[in-house]
Amino acid sequence: MKELVFFLEEESAKEFLKGILPRFLPSDVSPIYVTFEGKNDLQKNLERKLRAWIKPALGFIVLQDKDHNDCIDLKAKLQELCQKSGKSNTLVRIACHHLESWYIGNLTTVLPLYNINPLKYENKYRNPDKLSNASEELKKLTHNQYQKINGSRQIGAVFPIDQSTNRSHSYRVFIEGIHKVISVTAPK
Numbered sequence: 001m002k003e004l005v006f007f008l009e010e011e012s013a014k015e016f017l018k019g020i021l022p023r024f025l026p027s028d029v030s031p032i033y034v035t036f037e038g039k040n041d042l043q044k045n046l047e048r049k050l051r052a053w054i055k056p057a058l059g060f061i062v063l064q065d066k067d068h069n070d071c072i073d074l075k076a077k078l079q080e081l082c083q084k085s086g087k088s089n090t091l092v093r094i095a096c097h098h099l100e101s102w103y104i105g106n107l108t109t110v111l112p113l114y115n116i117n118p119l120k121y122e123n124k125y126r127n128p129d130k131l132s133n134a135s136e137e138l139k140k141l142t143h144n145q146y147q148k149i150n151g152s153r154q155i156g157a158v159f160p161i162d163q164s165t166n167r168s169h170s171y172r173v174f175i176e177g178i179h180k181v182i183s184v185t186a187p188k
Helices: 011-023 039-052 071-085 099-104 107-114 134-141 148-158 169-185
Strands: 002-008 029-035 059-065 091-095
Touching: 002 011, 002 039, 002 169, 011 029, 011 099, 011 148, 039 059, 039 071, 059 071, 059 169, 071 091, 091 099, 091 169, 099 107, 099 134, 099 148, 099 169, 107 134, 107 148
Parallel strands: 002 029, 002 059, 059 091
Antiparallel strands: none
């Protein structure tokens, strides 16, 4: 069994990935989740955790929310930490602005979980990556039913893995990145 290791900013990302990854990772690839207590904890401890990883791994993927950072600067900072750890081939991906932007990118899947008709909102959220308050927007859309960890678990269980159905560019890039890691390291 090959391991694909994810370094995640928070528990909600883990819960989401636990729902989607088993549906598209090859059967011989097992995801491992290393979660942090927010972005500061991730940035403070990423280099050390990567350096300490001694088990063979198919690849390493770091996922952090953009929040109010400059995406290019944030990615460069995370890549530098990976470089310093000796694992320069680590894939770094940024959720713009939040993980919830990915959920809003596919309201036809998310809103029915909360018994809400998505058609009413489809046109309003054409570019969810531009929402600086996606988590607040999702709470409003669901009439405060959405809760970060449990909501991510529920959404991940049914969320489409076909990235072409999602309006979030950062989600599509994340999924494409996973496919690249898997294909680069797959036997020819």
